[in-house]
Amino acid sequence: MGMDERESLDERLEAKVEGVPSVLVSGPERNRVSRSVARPGLEEELFSTELPPEALARWASESDFFDQMVEKQTARPLDALTLERYRATRRPWFNKEFRFRVMGDLRGKRVLDVGCGDGSNAMLMARFGARVTGIDISSRSIELCKRRAELDGVGDSTQFICSPLETADLLEGAYDIIWGDGVLHHLIPELDGVLRKLVSCAKPGALFVFSEPVCLSPLMRKLRKRIPIHTDATPNERPLERAELAIIQRYLPRLEMRWFGFLSRMDRFFLRDNNFERASKPRRLAADVLGCTDRALLSVPGLQMLGGMCVMYGRLPEQG
Numbered sequence: 001m002g003m004d005e006r007e008s009l010d011e012r013l014e015a016k017v018e019g020v021p022s023v024l025v026s027g028p029e030r031n032r033v034s035r036s037v038a039r040p041g042l043e044e045e046l047f048s049t050e051l052p053p054e055a056l057a058r059w060a061s062e063s064d065f066f067d068q069m070v071e072k073q074t075a076r077p078l079d080a081l082t083l084e085r086y087r088a089t090r091r092p093w094f095n096k097e098f099r100f101r102v103m104g105d106l107r108g109k110r111v112l113d114v115g116c117g118d119g120s121n122a123m124l125m126a127r128f129g130a131r132v133t134g135i136d137i138s139s140r141s142i143e144l145c146k147r148r149a150e151l152d153g154v155g156d157s158t159q160f161i162c163s164p165l166e167t168a169d170l171l172e173g174a175y176d177i178i179w180g181d182g183v184l185h186h187l188i189p190e191l192d193g194v195l196r197k198l199v200s201c202a203k204p205g206a207l208f209v210f211s212e213p214v215c216l217s218p219l220m221r222k223l224r225k226r227i228p229i230h231t232d233a234t235p236n237e238r239p240l241e242r243a244e245l246a247i248i249q250r251y252l253p254r255l256e257m258r259w260f261g262f263l264s265r266m267d268r269f270f271l272r273d274n275n276f277e278r279a280s281k282p283r284r285l286a287a288d289v290l291g292c293t294d295r296a297l298l299s300v301p302g303l304q305m306l307g308g309m310c311v312m313y314g315r316l317p318e319q320g
Protein backbone atom coordinates (compact mmCIF):
# COMPACT_ATOMS: atom_id res chain seq x y z
CA MET A 1 0.00 0.00 0.00
CA GLY A 2 1.42 3.41 -1.00
CA MET A 3 1.88 6.36 1.36
CA ASP A 4 -1.14 8.28 -0.03
CA GLU A 5 -3.39 5.27 0.16
CA ARG A 6 -2.33 4.60 3.77
CA GLU A 7 -2.97 8.22 4.76
CA SER A 8 -6.39 8.18 3.18
CA LEU A 9 -7.26 4.97 5.06
CA ASP A 10 -6.09 6.66 8.28
CA GLU A 11 -8.36 9.63 7.61
CA ARG A 12 -11.33 7.42 6.82
CA LEU A 13 -10.78 5.43 10.01
CA GLU A 14 -10.57 8.65 12.06
CA ALA A 15 -13.83 9.84 10.54
CA LYS A 16 -15.53 6.54 11.34
CA VAL A 17 -14.49 6.70 14.99
CA GLU A 18 -15.60 10.33 15.32
CA GLY A 19 -19.03 9.56 13.93
CA VAL A 20 -19.49 6.15 15.48
CA PRO A 21 -23.09 5.40 16.43
CA SER A 22 -22.27 4.34 19.97
CA VAL A 23 -25.37 2.58 21.17
CA LEU A 24 -24.73 1.96 24.80
CA VAL A 25 -27.50 0.94 27.12
CA SER A 26 -26.74 0.70 30.75
CA GLY A 27 -28.98 -0.41 33.59
CA PRO A 28 -31.95 -2.75 33.57
CA GLU A 29 -34.41 0.07 32.91
CA ARG A 30 -32.77 0.50 29.48
CA ASN A 31 -33.13 4.24 29.43
CA ARG A 32 -29.80 5.32 30.81
CA VAL A 33 -27.36 5.84 27.98
CA SER A 34 -23.76 6.37 28.98
CA ARG A 35 -23.15 10.12 28.93
CA SER A 36 -19.45 9.65 28.41
CA VAL A 37 -19.94 8.27 24.92
CA ALA A 38 -23.42 9.21 23.87
CA ARG A 39 -23.92 11.91 21.27
CA PRO A 40 -26.99 14.17 21.06
CA GLY A 41 -30.05 12.39 19.73
CA LEU A 42 -28.65 8.95 20.41
CA GLU A 43 -31.23 8.00 23.01
CA GLU A 44 -34.19 8.72 20.69
CA GLU A 45 -32.42 6.94 17.86
CA LEU A 46 -31.77 3.91 20.01
CA PHE A 47 -35.33 3.44 21.12
CA SER A 48 -36.77 4.08 17.70
CA THR A 49 -34.66 1.33 16.11
CA GLU A 50 -36.00 -2.11 15.47
CA LEU A 51 -33.43 -3.82 17.60
CA PRO A 52 -34.88 -6.86 19.35
CA PRO A 53 -35.56 -6.26 23.06
CA GLU A 54 -33.46 -9.34 23.91
CA ALA A 55 -30.42 -7.65 22.31
CA LEU A 56 -30.97 -4.47 24.33
CA ALA A 57 -31.37 -6.45 27.56
CA ARG A 58 -28.24 -8.46 26.78
CA TRP A 59 -26.17 -5.35 26.05
CA ALA A 60 -27.39 -3.71 29.25
CA SER A 61 -26.38 -6.69 31.33
CA GLU A 62 -23.00 -7.09 29.56
CA SER A 63 -22.04 -3.43 29.85
CA ASP A 64 -23.08 -3.27 33.52
CA PHE A 65 -21.15 -6.43 34.34
CA PHE A 66 -17.93 -5.36 32.61
CA ASP A 67 -18.22 -1.74 33.82
CA GLN A 68 -18.17 -3.11 37.36
CA MET A 69 -15.28 -5.47 36.61
CA VAL A 70 -12.96 -2.78 35.30
CA GLU A 71 -13.95 -0.30 38.01
CA LYS A 72 -11.56 -2.14 40.34
CA GLN A 73 -8.64 -1.60 37.95
CA THR A 74 -6.14 1.24 38.02
CA ALA A 75 -4.58 2.40 34.75
CA ARG A 76 -0.88 1.51 34.68
CA PRO A 77 1.66 1.30 31.88
CA LEU A 78 2.58 -2.20 30.73
CA ASP A 79 5.13 -4.04 32.84
CA ALA A 80 8.51 -4.33 31.06
CA LEU A 81 8.54 -8.07 31.77
CA THR A 82 5.12 -8.49 30.12
CA LEU A 83 6.32 -6.63 27.06
CA GLU A 84 9.41 -8.80 26.88
CA ARG A 85 7.32 -11.97 27.29
CA TYR A 86 5.03 -11.25 24.36
CA ARG A 87 7.79 -9.82 22.18
CA ALA A 88 9.91 -12.96 22.55
CA THR A 89 7.04 -15.55 22.69
CA ARG A 90 9.44 -18.23 23.94
CA ARG A 91 6.68 -20.36 25.49
CA PRO A 92 4.04 -21.14 22.86
CA TRP A 93 2.46 -23.67 25.28
CA PHE A 94 0.80 -20.61 26.85
CA ASN A 95 -2.31 -19.54 24.99
CA LYS A 96 -1.51 -15.85 24.59
CA GLU A 97 2.16 -16.31 23.80
CA PHE A 98 1.07 -18.72 21.08
CA ARG A 99 -1.27 -16.09 19.61
CA PHE A 100 1.37 -13.36 19.63
CA ARG A 101 3.74 -15.78 17.90
CA VAL A 102 1.08 -16.48 15.25
CA MET A 103 0.71 -12.73 14.59
CA GLY A 104 4.46 -12.23 14.17
CA ASP A 105 5.82 -8.78 13.34
CA LEU A 106 3.08 -6.22 14.06
CA ARG A 107 4.84 -3.12 12.78
CA GLY A 108 2.53 -1.16 10.50
CA LYS A 109 -0.33 -3.67 10.84
CA ARG A 110 -3.89 -2.48 11.38
CA VAL A 111 -5.62 -4.50 14.08
CA LEU A 112 -9.27 -4.59 15.13
CA ASP A 113 -9.49 -5.79 18.77
CA VAL A 114 -13.10 -6.92 19.19
CA GLY A 115 -14.35 -6.77 22.78
CA CYS A 116 -11.06 -5.14 23.81
CA GLY A 117 -11.97 -5.05 27.53
CA ASP A 118 -9.34 -3.35 29.71
CA GLY A 119 -7.03 -2.93 26.71
CA SER A 120 -4.20 -5.24 27.84
CA ASN A 121 -3.95 -6.83 24.38
CA ALA A 122 -4.44 -3.56 22.50
CA MET A 123 -1.60 -1.93 24.49
CA LEU A 124 0.77 -4.78 23.72
CA MET A 125 -0.06 -4.76 20.02
CA ALA A 126 0.32 -0.98 19.82
CA ARG A 127 3.64 -1.11 21.68
CA PHE A 128 4.79 -3.64 19.07
CA GLY A 129 4.03 -1.16 16.30
CA ALA A 130 0.44 -1.95 15.27
CA ARG A 131 -2.31 0.64 14.73
CA VAL A 132 -5.11 -0.67 16.88
CA THR A 133 -8.84 -0.02 16.90
CA GLY A 134 -10.48 -1.44 20.04
CA ILE A 135 -14.24 -1.81 20.33
CA ASP A 136 -16.20 -2.70 23.45
CA ILE A 137 -19.69 -2.28 24.83
CA SER A 138 -18.46 -1.26 28.30
CA SER A 139 -17.89 2.49 28.58
CA ARG A 140 -15.67 2.09 31.67
CA SER A 141 -13.47 -0.33 29.76
CA ILE A 142 -13.13 2.13 26.91
CA GLU A 143 -12.26 4.95 29.33
CA LEU A 144 -9.62 2.71 30.92
CA CYS A 145 -8.19 1.82 27.49
CA LYS A 146 -7.84 5.49 26.60
CA ARG A 147 -6.07 6.27 29.90
CA ARG A 148 -3.76 3.29 29.44
CA ALA A 149 -2.95 4.30 25.86
CA GLU A 150 -1.76 7.71 27.13
CA LEU A 151 0.34 6.09 29.88
CA ASP A 152 1.85 3.65 27.38
CA GLY A 153 2.58 6.41 24.87
CA VAL A 154 0.37 4.85 22.17
CA GLY A 155 -2.45 7.41 22.13
CA ASP A 156 -1.69 8.27 18.50
CA SER A 157 -1.73 4.71 17.21
CA THR A 158 -4.87 3.56 19.01
CA GLN A 159 -8.59 4.34 18.71
CA PHE A 160 -11.28 3.08 21.05
CA ILE A 161 -14.96 2.80 20.20
CA CYS A 162 -17.71 2.24 22.73
CA SER A 163 -20.48 0.35 20.95
CA PRO A 164 -22.03 -3.06 20.65
CA LEU A 165 -20.18 -4.73 17.83
CA GLU A 166 -23.51 -5.64 16.25
CA THR A 167 -24.38 -1.99 15.51
CA ALA A 168 -20.90 -0.50 15.04
CA ASP A 169 -20.33 1.16 11.69
CA LEU A 170 -16.83 -0.13 10.93
CA LEU A 171 -14.81 0.61 7.83
CA GLU A 172 -14.88 -2.20 5.24
CA GLY A 173 -11.70 -3.90 4.04
CA ALA A 174 -9.53 -1.95 6.49
CA TYR A 175 -7.84 -4.42 8.87
CA ASP A 176 -4.84 -6.75 8.53
CA ILE A 177 -5.68 -8.60 11.72
CA ILE A 178 -9.00 -9.24 13.48
CA TRP A 179 -8.38 -10.25 17.09
CA GLY A 180 -10.98 -11.41 19.61
CA ASP A 181 -10.07 -12.62 23.08
CA GLY A 182 -12.99 -14.24 24.88
CA VAL A 183 -15.66 -12.25 23.06
CA LEU A 184 -17.42 -14.50 20.51
CA HIS A 185 -19.05 -16.57 23.23
CA HIS A 186 -20.66 -13.32 24.48
CA LEU A 187 -22.21 -12.86 21.04
CA ILE A 188 -23.75 -16.30 20.48
CA PRO A 189 -27.26 -15.14 19.46
CA GLU A 190 -25.72 -12.74 16.90
CA LEU A 191 -22.79 -14.86 15.80
CA ASP A 192 -23.77 -15.13 12.15
CA GLY A 193 -24.15 -11.36 11.64
CA VAL A 194 -21.06 -10.63 13.72
CA LEU A 195 -18.88 -12.96 11.64
CA ARG A 196 -20.24 -11.44 8.43
CA LYS A 197 -19.35 -7.98 9.74
CA LEU A 198 -15.85 -8.99 10.85
CA VAL A 199 -15.09 -10.59 7.50
CA SER A 200 -16.27 -7.45 5.72
CA CYS A 201 -13.91 -5.26 7.81
CA ALA A 202 -10.91 -7.42 6.98
CA LYS A 203 -8.53 -6.85 4.07
CA PRO A 204 -8.07 -9.73 1.60
CA GLY A 205 -5.59 -12.16 3.19
CA ALA A 206 -6.24 -10.76 6.70
CA LEU A 207 -5.39 -12.88 9.72
CA PHE A 208 -8.12 -13.80 12.24
CA VAL A 209 -7.12 -14.80 15.77
CA PHE A 210 -9.77 -15.78 18.32
CA SER A 211 -9.38 -17.40 21.71
CA GLU A 212 -12.62 -18.75 23.15
CA PRO A 213 -13.92 -21.19 25.72
CA VAL A 214 -15.21 -24.13 23.71
CA CYS A 215 -16.90 -27.29 24.88
CA LEU A 216 -17.26 -30.23 22.50
CA SER A 217 -18.53 -32.66 25.10
CA PRO A 218 -21.49 -32.03 27.44
CA LEU A 219 -19.94 -34.54 29.86
CA MET A 220 -16.74 -32.47 30.10
CA ARG A 221 -18.81 -29.38 30.79
CA LYS A 222 -20.55 -31.13 33.69
CA LEU A 223 -17.22 -32.31 35.06
CA ARG A 224 -15.67 -28.85 34.77
CA LYS A 225 -18.57 -27.30 36.63
CA ARG A 226 -17.89 -29.66 39.52
CA ILE A 227 -14.30 -28.46 39.89
CA PRO A 228 -14.53 -25.32 42.02
CA ILE A 229 -12.28 -22.96 40.04
CA HIS A 230 -13.59 -19.42 40.20
CA THR A 231 -13.93 -17.50 36.93
CA ASP A 232 -15.61 -14.13 36.37
CA ALA A 233 -18.54 -14.96 34.13
CA THR A 234 -21.64 -13.05 33.10
CA PRO A 235 -25.05 -14.60 33.82
CA ASN A 236 -26.01 -17.14 31.11
CA GLU A 237 -22.48 -17.21 29.70
CA ARG A 238 -21.50 -20.55 28.19
CA PRO A 239 -18.66 -21.89 26.03
CA LEU A 240 -19.06 -22.18 22.27
CA GLU A 241 -20.33 -25.55 21.09
CA ARG A 242 -20.17 -27.47 17.81
CA ALA A 243 -23.05 -25.51 16.24
CA GLU A 244 -21.27 -22.17 16.83
CA LEU A 245 -17.95 -23.56 15.55
CA ALA A 246 -19.80 -24.51 12.37
CA ILE A 247 -20.98 -20.90 11.95
CA ILE A 248 -17.45 -19.58 12.45
CA GLN A 249 -16.05 -22.10 9.96
CA ARG A 250 -18.68 -21.19 7.41
CA TYR A 251 -17.23 -17.64 7.26
CA LEU A 252 -13.63 -18.65 7.89
CA PRO A 253 -13.16 -22.14 6.45
CA ARG A 254 -9.36 -22.01 6.69
CA LEU A 255 -9.19 -21.60 10.47
CA GLU A 256 -6.85 -23.89 12.36
CA MET A 257 -7.50 -24.84 15.95
CA ARG A 258 -5.14 -25.22 18.87
CA TRP A 259 -6.40 -26.35 22.26
CA PHE A 260 -5.32 -25.10 25.68
CA GLY A 261 -6.49 -25.08 29.27
CA PHE A 262 -6.83 -28.59 30.62
CA LEU A 263 -4.27 -28.91 33.45
CA SER A 264 -3.22 -25.29 33.11
CA ARG A 265 -6.57 -24.26 34.59
CA MET A 266 -4.80 -24.99 37.89
CA ASP A 267 -2.36 -22.09 37.26
CA ARG A 268 -4.54 -19.76 39.21
CA PHE A 269 -3.86 -21.70 42.42
CA PHE A 270 -0.20 -20.72 42.36
CA LEU A 271 0.11 -17.69 40.06
CA ARG A 272 -1.17 -14.69 41.96
CA ASP A 273 -3.42 -12.54 39.70
CA ASN A 274 -2.48 -14.97 36.94
CA ASN A 275 0.83 -13.12 36.71
CA PHE A 276 3.48 -15.47 35.33
CA GLU A 277 6.11 -12.83 34.69
CA ARG A 278 6.39 -11.71 38.33
CA ALA A 279 6.00 -15.16 39.91
CA SER A 280 8.90 -16.96 41.64
CA LYS A 281 11.00 -19.44 39.64
CA PRO A 282 9.40 -22.59 41.16
CA ARG A 283 5.91 -21.24 40.41
CA ARG A 284 6.85 -20.42 36.85
CA LEU A 285 8.35 -23.88 36.50
CA ALA A 286 5.09 -25.44 37.73
CA ALA A 287 3.11 -23.38 35.17
CA ASP A 288 5.55 -24.45 32.43
CA VAL A 289 5.12 -28.12 33.34
CA LEU A 290 1.31 -27.88 33.21
CA GLY A 291 1.43 -25.92 29.94
CA CYS A 292 3.83 -28.37 28.26
CA THR A 293 1.81 -31.37 29.46
CA ASP A 294 -1.33 -29.77 28.04
CA ARG A 295 0.41 -29.15 24.74
CA ALA A 296 1.38 -32.82 24.45
CA LEU A 297 -2.01 -34.18 25.60
CA LEU A 298 -4.20 -31.80 23.63
CA SER A 299 -2.44 -32.41 20.35
CA VAL A 300 -3.56 -36.05 20.42
CA PRO A 301 -6.69 -36.46 18.27
CA GLY A 302 -9.61 -37.44 20.47
CA LEU A 303 -8.16 -35.81 23.59
CA GLN A 304 -8.75 -32.27 22.38
CA MET A 305 -12.10 -32.11 24.09
CA LEU A 306 -10.23 -32.07 27.41
CA GLY A 307 -9.06 -28.53 26.62
CA GLY A 308 -11.39 -25.76 27.72
CA MET A 309 -9.92 -23.03 25.50
CA CYS A 310 -9.52 -23.04 21.76
CA VAL A 311 -7.39 -20.70 19.68
CA MET A 312 -8.83 -20.39 16.17
CA TYR A 313 -6.54 -18.73 13.68
CA GLY A 314 -6.16 -18.41 9.95
CA ARG A 315 -6.31 -16.10 6.97
CA LEU A 316 -8.92 -14.99 4.50
CA PRO A 317 -8.08 -15.81 0.89
CA GLU A 318 -6.02 -13.10 -0.84
CA GLN A 319 -8.71 -12.72 -3.50
CA GLY A 320 -12.32 -12.23 -2.38
Ligand SMILES: C[S@@+](CC[C@H](N)C(=O)[O-])C[C@H]1O[C@@H](n2cnc3c(N)ncnc32)[C@H](O)[C@@H]1O
Pocket residue numbers: 059062063066114115116117118119120121135136137138141163164165166180181182183186187
Ligand atom coordinates in the same frame (compact mmCIF):
# COMPACT_ATOMS: atom_id res chain seq x y z
C1 LIG B 1 -14.41 -11.83 28.61
S1 LIG B 1 -14.27 -10.12 28.26
C2 LIG B 1 -12.75 -10.09 27.35
C3 LIG B 1 -12.07 -8.76 27.36
C4 LIG B 1 -10.71 -8.70 26.65
N1 LIG B 1 -10.79 -9.14 25.28
C5 LIG B 1 -9.68 -9.49 27.40
O1 LIG B 1 -9.18 -10.48 26.86
O2 LIG B 1 -9.38 -9.13 28.54
C6 LIG B 1 -15.50 -9.86 27.01
C7 LIG B 1 -15.57 -8.42 26.54
O3 LIG B 1 -16.55 -8.35 25.49
C8 LIG B 1 -17.29 -7.15 25.65
N2 LIG B 1 -18.58 -7.33 24.97
C9 LIG B 1 -19.61 -8.14 25.32
N3 LIG B 1 -20.62 -8.05 24.45
C10 LIG B 1 -20.22 -7.15 23.51
C11 LIG B 1 -20.84 -6.60 22.34
N4 LIG B 1 -22.07 -6.98 21.97
N5 LIG B 1 -20.15 -5.71 21.61
C12 LIG B 1 -18.90 -5.31 21.97
N6 LIG B 1 -18.28 -5.77 23.08
C13 LIG B 1 -18.93 -6.68 23.84
C14 LIG B 1 -17.40 -6.99 27.15
O4 LIG B 1 -17.69 -5.66 27.54
C15 LIG B 1 -16.04 -7.45 27.62
O5 LIG B 1 -15.10 -6.40 27.72
